[in-house]
Amino acid sequence: MATSDRHRRGPGRTGAGGRVLGYLGSTRNITGCVLALTGLAAHFLGLAGTLWPLVVAGLYGAGALLAPPEPARAAVSLAGAGPGALRTELDALRRRVAGSGLPADVAARVEGLTGLLEGMLGRAEALAASPDHLHVVSQTIRDYLPASLDAYAALPRSYAMERRDGDGRSPHEELLDQLDLLDGGLREIARAVHRGDEQALRDQGRFLRDRFGRSELDL
Template identity: 35%
Template sequence: MATSNPLLRYAESRKNLVGGVCGLAGVGIALTGAAGGLWPLVIAGLYGAGALIAPPERPATPEFAEEGDRLDGVRADFATLRGYLAEVELPSAARERLSALDALIEALLAPGLVTDPEHLHVLARTVRLDVPEAVDAFVRTRWWSRVTPGTEAPERHLERQLAVLHEEVAAVTAALEEADAMRQEIHTRYLEGRGRD
C-alpha cells in the first residue's frame, strides 16, 4: 500500500530494497574478514551502489476506457493522463514542452471547439497513446542509459517526441483558425452581395 510519508515511501522503494540486499552482501564480506577494519565502509558503499543502480519507481501507465473519439471521453482521458504525468519525474526541458502541449490540448478540448472527427481523432490519439507511450518509454530507458553509457540521452528523445506531438496538435489549431477565417470571409461576401441586390 502506498504511503504519503516520504521516509516510509523510501523504505518500501526499489532503491532501498536493492541497496539492502547489496548491504547484506557487504555484511557477508565483513563476516569473512575480507573487509578488515574497513567493514563499515564496505557495507555502506555496497548499500549506496545498490541504491544507485536500482531501477526508479515508475507510476503505472494509465488505462483509458474505450470511448472512441467522443469529446467527453477524450476529456475524461485527458484528466486521467494529467494525473499520471503529475507523478512522473521529468527533466525541466521536457516538462516545459509537456506543459506547452498540455495547455494546447486543454484549449482544444473546450466544448464545441473541435467538431471535425479527424481533428478529434488526432487529439484522442495524442492523449491516449502518444504522450503516455513517450513518457513511459523515457522512464524505462532512463534507468538503462545509466548502465549503458555512450547512448543518446533518453531526455533528448522525449523532447523530440514532444516537439513532434506539439506540431501535430498545433496543426489542428491552425486548421481551426483557417476554417474560422474562411467562414468569416464567406459571411462578409454574403452580406456585401446581399446589399447589392
C-alpha cells in the same frame, strides 16, 4: 422512452429509409442515371429504335455496375472518443505526469502539449467537424504521448541522460525530439480548429473600427 419511440416508428423503417437515401446519392446511382439519360436522349433522336426501354435500363445497370466504389469514410464515434471523454482522460494523464518527477524541460514541453490539447477540446464542435483531427487528438491523449513518456520513465534517470553511439543522442534528447514532433503536429490542428475563432476576432475588429473609428470620435 427510446424504446417506445422506436416502437412507434416500426422496426427497421429508419434503417431502410437511410439505406434508400444513401443509394440515391451514391456514385453508382448517379452514374447509372447519367447513362440512362443518354439512352433516353438517343431514343428521342431516333437512334434507339423500338427497344429503347431495354437500352435505357441496360445503360443504367451498366453505369451502376461500372461506377467506382464509394470512398471509405473514417468513422469516428463521438460516444467513445468525444471531447468530453477525452478531457477526462487528459486530466488523468496530467495527474500522472505531475507525480512522475520528470525533468523540468520534459515537464514544460508536456505542459505545452496538454495545454494545446485542452484548448482544442474546448472547441468540441469545430474539432468534431474533422474526424481526422479528432482521431489525432484522441490518439495523442490515449497513445502517442503516454507511450513516449512511459518508455522514458522505464529508464533509470542516469541512463536516460547518457549519450549513446550511433546518432549520438541520449534517450532524454530522443524524448524531447518526440515531444517536439507532437507539438508541431498539434499546432497545425489547433490552427485549423481555432480558425473560426480567429476570423470572428478579425470580424469584430473590423466592426469596431467602423463603429468607433477616428472619424466618429472626432465628431
